[in-house]
Amino acid sequence: xxxxxxxxxSQVGRxxxxxxxxxxxxxxxxxxxxxxxxxxxHAKLFRSTVAHGRIKSIDTSAAQRMPGVHRVITSRDxxxxxxxxxxxPAFHDQPILAIDKVHYVGEPVAAVLAADPHVAEAAAALxxxxxDELPAVFDExxxxxxxxxxxxxxxxxGTFADLKHLKGRKGTNTALDFKLRRGDVEHAFTTAARVFxxxxxxxxxxxxxxxxxxxxxxxxxxxxxxxSASQGPSFVRTEIARLLGWPENRVRxxxxxxGGGFGGKLYIKLEAIATALSMIVRRPVKVALTMEEQFYTIxxxxxxxxxxxxxxxxxxxxxxxxxxxxNGGAYADIGPRVTQKSGFTASGPYDIDNVWIDSYALxxxxxxxxxxxxxxxxxxxxxxxxxxxxxxRELRLDPLEFRRRNxxxxxxxxxxxxxxxxxxxxxxxDRVAARLRWNEALERGAGPLRRGRGLAIAMKAVxxxxxxxxxxxxxxxxxxxxxxxxxxxxQGSDTAMTQIVGExxxxxxESVRVTPRxxxxxxxxxxxxxxxxxxxxxxxVRLAAEEAREKLKALAREVGEPEGSNAPISDLxxxxxxxxxxxxxxxxxxxxxxxPPDPASGATPNATPFWMCAAAGAEVxxxxxxxxxxxxxxxxxxxxxxxxxxxxVETQIxxxxxxxxxxxxxxxxxxxxxxxxxxxxxxxxIPGMLDVPRGMESxxxxxxxxxxxxxxxxxxxxxxxxxxxxxxxxxxxACGVRLTELPLNAEAVLRALRSGTDxxxxxxP
Amino acid sequence: MSRxxxxxxxxxxxxxxxxxxxxxLVEVLQRDFNLTGARESCGQGxxxxxxxxxxxxxxxxxxxxxxxxxxxxVRTVESLADGDTLSPVQEAFIEAGAFQCGYCTPGFLLxxxxxxxxxxxxxxxxxxxxxxxxxxxxxxxxxxxxAVKIAARKRKGATAPA
Numbered sequence: 001x002x003x004x005x006x007x008x009x010s011q012v013g014r015x016x017x018x019x020x021x022x023x024x025x026x027x028x029x030x031x032x033x034x035x036x037x038x039x040x041x042h043a044k045l046f047r048s049t050v051a052h053g054r055i056k057s058i059d060t061s062a063a064q065r066m067p068g069v070h071r072v073i074t075s076r077d078x079x080x081x082x083x084x085x086x087x088x089p090a091f092h093d094q095p096i097l098a099i100d101k102v103h104y105v106g107e108p109v110a111a112v113l114a115a116d117p118h119v120a121e122a123a124a125a126l127x128x129x130x131x132d133e134l135p136a137v138f139d140e141x142x143x144x145x146x147x148x149x150x151x152x153x154x155x156x157x158g159t160f161a162d163l164k165h166l167k168g169r170k171g172t173n174t175a176l177d178f179k180l181r182r183g184d185v186e187h188a189f190t191t192a193a194r195v196f197x198x199x200x201x202x203x204x205x206x207x208x209x210x211x212x213x214x215x216x217x218x219x220x221x222x223x224x225x226x227x228s229a230s231q232g233p234s235f236v237r238t239e240i241a242r243l244l245g246w247p248e249n250r251v252r253x254x255x256x257x258x259g260g261g262f263g264g265k266l267y268i269k270l271e272a273i274a275t276a277l278s279m280i281v282r283r284p285v286k287v288a289l290t291m292e293e294q295f296y297t298i299x300x301x302x303x304x305x306x307x308x309x310x311x312x313x314x315x316x317x318x319x320x321x322x323x324x325x326x327n328g329g330a331y332a333d334i335g336p337r338v339t340q341k342s343g344f345t346a347s348g349p350y351d352i353d354n355v356w357i358d359s360y361a362l363x364x365x366x367x368x369x370x371x372x373x374x375x376x377x378x379x380x381x382x383x384x385x386x387x388x389x390x391x392x393r394e395l396r397l398d399p400l401e402f403r404r405r406n407x408x409x410x411x412x413x414x415x416x417x418x419x420x421x422x423x424x425x426x427x428x429x430d431r432v433a434a435r436l437r438w439n440e441a442l443e444r445g446a447g448p449l450r451r452g453r454g455l456a457i458a459m460k461a462v463x464x465x466x467x468x469x470x471x472x473x474x475x476x477x478x479x480x481x482x483x484x485x486x487x488x489x490x491q492g493s494d495t496a497m498t499q500i501v502g503e504x505x506x507x508x509x510e511s512v513r514v515t516p517r518x519x520x521x522x523x524x525x526x527x528x529x530x531x532x533x534x535x536x537x538x539x540x541v542r543l544a545a546e547e548a549r550e551k552l553k554a555l556a557r558e559v560g561e562p563e564g565s566n567a568p569i570s571d572l573x574x575x576x577x578x579x580x581x582x583x584x585x586x587x588x589x590x591x592x593x594x595x596p597p598d599p600a601s602g603a604t605p606n607a608t609p610f611w612m613c614a615a616a617g618a619e620v621x622x623x624x625x626x627x628x629x630x631x632x633x634x635x636x637x638x639x640x641x642x643x644x645x646x647x648x649v650e651t652q653i654x655x656x657x658x659x660x661x662x663x664x665x666x667x668x669x670x671x672x673x674x675x676x677x678x679x680x681x682x683x684x685x686i687p688g689m690l691d692v693p694r695g696m697e698s699x700x701x702x703x704x705x706x707x708x709x710x711x712x713x714x715x716x717x718x719x720x721x722x723x724x725x726x727x728x729x730x731x732x733x734a735c736g737v738r739l740t741e742l743p744l745n746a747e748a749v750l751r752a753l754r755s756g757t758d759x760x761x762x763x764x765p
Numbered sequence: 766m767s768r769x770x771x772x773x774x775x776x777x778x779x780x781x782x783x784x785x786x787x788x789x790l791v792e793v794l795q796r797d798f799n800l801t802g803a804r805e806s807c808g809q810g811x812x813x814x815x816x817x818x819x820x821x822x823x824x825x826x827x828x829x830x831x832x833x834x835x836x837x838x839v840r841t842v843e844s845l846a847d848g849d850t851l852s853p854v855q856e857a858f859i860e861a862g863a864f865q866c867g868y869c870t871p872g873f874l875l876x877x878x879x880x881x882x883x884x885x886x887x888x889x890x891x892x893x894x895x896x897x898x899x900x901x902x903x904x905x906x907x908x909x910x911x912a913v914k915i916a917a918r919k920r921k922g923a924t925a926p927a
Contacts, residue, residue, distance in 0.1 A: 017862065018859075021859040021864075022851070022859070023867075024870050025859060025874060026843065026846050026855070027802020027870075027874075033804065033805070034795055034801035035801075118785075118787055118788075210812060210866070210900065210901075210902050211804070211806065211866070212806065257866065257867065259804070259866050259867070259869075260865075260866045260868060260902045261866075262902070290808050291806060291809075292808075489866055490865030490903045491865065648862070651908060659903075680809055681807040681900070682809050682811055686900060688897050688899075688906075689894075689897045689899075689909075690893055690894070692907060696907055
């Protein structure tokens with residue numbers, strides 16, 4: 001892959017409107033949640049009401065008697081068709097329906113099938129289950145003590161080398177412990193001028209994609225077809241084939257547009273139960289969740305982060321120790337990968353010689369946690385950038401200057417030892433500082449309204465190693481179809497991929513059609529996750545288009561066209577086949593190099609093919625009488641290499657930042673004894689129009705990712721990283737309160753303002 | 766459960782449907798008329814994804830019983846375009862890049878259309894308040910505000926300045 005081949009033409013770099021735009025504004029875009037098959041039954045789930053318990057009995061008789069109910073299913077029925085019905089990407093720990101035990105409130109225990117979904121729902125409410133309740137553990141620090149065990153025995157999937165040693169392990173809630181050891185951190189602390197230590201926490205929040213989870217399975221003896229709102233059809237196919245003991249070619253996964261994903265619709269979710277139910281009743285079965293049920297399906301990891309840093313007299317960070325505890329809930333999902341991959345950068349985007357990182361994935365009796373737009377990074381950045389700011393204040397250093405003194409620069413080793421390349425981190429920080437006019441004094445406000453500002457920076461290693469494959473098919477009339485497994489869930493990937501095809505084959509991107517995702521047609525892709533698609537699939541698509549281009553040239557030579565001829569493609573086919581016939585297929589496969597971290601030290605010379613860099617700045621106004629915080633300005637600057645579609649990049653930056661604004665300011669799953677008590681959009685607020693700051697600024701710094709397709713790299717998550725600490729730092733700047741836990745709602749601010757005064761607030765009821 | 770037949774005007778056409786009285790408008794539109802632009806999301810009238818106009822007024826179709834539209838005029842997002850010609854609001858949403866996943870878009874389009882019918886020249890505050898009952902998890906809000914302004918200019922017949 002030489003740079004010279006990446007010539008910039010007319011298609012890459014255009015702000016082309018989304019290619020599916022007309023379909024979406026006419027209401028004709030298809031989503032699994034609104035789809036139906038002839039003869040289909042609807043399934044509604046009966047869920048556990050206890051956090052941890054042995055199932056004594058499940059009485060389904062009243063439900064079964066309700067007119068219109070087709071059948072009621074429990075794990076006993078499931079095991080007749082799938083003897084080992086456990087699934088998951090990292091651990092095979094999650095049963096299709098609870099077996100013997102329940103592990104969290106909301107876990108599916110039984111399913112009711114009916115032609116009318118309202119009948120199924122009403123019948124599910126008639127099911128009665130009795131449990132022998134067991135002690136439960138909800139907090140990640142408590143879980144690490146292993147006093148209450150969520151699972152009797154660990155069941156790693158065998159997919160990941162660093163999990164194999166956990167097979168069959170008993171007596172632990174730890175589903176992965178990642179270690180990184182660099183230099184001598186204890187020596188650094190003893191010789192430091194100052195040592196700072198803080199603990200930060202983040203809360204449990206929800207993806208809340210507006211299209212709730214949905215899967216439809218149609219099982220036949222010859223094979224099963226599953227229509228699903230999935231971010232990773234290839235993985236779903238592999239996992240369903242494993243559960244059924246079938247070859248992959250008997251499992252077909254079709255994915256229409258997704259009504260949002262954000263990491264929630266990754267790996268395997270409802271596909272397993274939809275398949276099992278269809279297998280039992282031999283009819284198509286749709287499982288479509290309500291918004292409430294999403295709260296019991298997959299969430300974002302709460303975390304506790306203990307961070308300790310030594311600083312020398314010149315304000316240089318000499319050592320940093322990080323202990324991160326990830327609350328993974330009752331099933332591992334992809335938590336162990338979050339734990340390891342985010343562990344690479346837990347010490348932050350700083351140049352530190354001595355680093356110690358321990359990162360633990362923990363089981364608890366809460367709804368499972370997985371990937372949510374950042375793969376753990378936003379939780380880490382909240383901690384290390386609040387910590388950085390607090391240190392700067394204690395050291396009486398300007399927060400911008402303190403960061404500049406320690407920032408990781410191009411060509412320097414990151415904590416894993418991998419040399420940082422193509423990181424426009426400082427440039428992003430400089431742009432934020434310039435936009436905020438950091439070198440000028442801020443108007444501080446008057447009376448009870450106090451203003452402040454804050455900064456944050458972050459970087460993330462894209463998850464590696466992962467593979468993407470693409471096919472480009474040129475028809476005899478010269479029109480082009482692209483098949484690739486990247487799922488367009490709103491991020492605009494279809495548009496970017498057609499721009500790459502158009503660039504290589506010198507045609508307008510609008511003329512390229514993308515096939516709907518269908519694993520019978522679409523080649524393998526690891527998944528639409530972790531901002532990997534534009535880079536990995538972008539390369540695969542480029543390679544596929546280049547192969548097609550070479551085959552076209554060969555065809556031209558074969559039919560006697562002179563070199564450089566611009567004869568229409570259709571003429572070449574006509575000359576070769578005597579009529580409009582035939583086609584040309586180019587295939588591209590891309591997998592970057594990667595060296596797994598050494599298990600003892602976490603060191604690797606090649607942790608990732610690219611780094612995502614972000615900086616953010618916030619200006620806030622705090623009402624010191626009520627604790628209410630108004631975000632006046634929110635500036636997000638990212639390094640995403642070269643934007644292939646500048647307009648879509650801009651909307652990815654602002655959309656990610658606004659999503660994280662919700663996670664920062666108010667979103668929180670309230671949990672009482674394991675029960676989510678605000679599982680609805682009436683009680684769990686997500687950002688709306690009125691929450692958008694008046695000053696909302698988004699920018700991509702001028703950059704070129706040298707190993708990226710046309711200089712590009714991913715951007716879907718980048719603008720989530722820094723929002724929380726930028727605002728937390730601005731609140732401290734405004735009114736001096738030192739918040740360490742999200743969300744930063746009025747109650748938290750007011751409690752902090754009043755603590756230590758003669759008017760402290762009482763405990764929450 | 767009781768079945769009944771309802772007759773109503775759907776996007777300008779007289780139609781009938783056999784429904785159960787507990788069925789809501791969204792599911793009848795999807796199941797009997799293959800109109801999937803109005804979609805259930807929150808199920809509580811909080812998000813606006815299921816917005817449908819009944820006798821010219823926006824309702825939450827997931828909470829609105831289908832039986833209530835007997836004799837009424839119902840308009841859905843599918844009626845906004847005239848054949849291949851998009852409405853000014855639809856065009857403006859494309860130009861402004863005012864959606865990502867598109868799931869909430871029909872609700873925003875209908876509400877923005879209703880806003881411009883009532884107030885042909887809304888300012889930022891008017892747009893924010895009028896559309897505050899619609900949620901977009903992709904948070905395309907800045908682009909939606911811009912789209913409504915572009916649509917206002919288009920509807921006035923003025924050319925949108927660059």
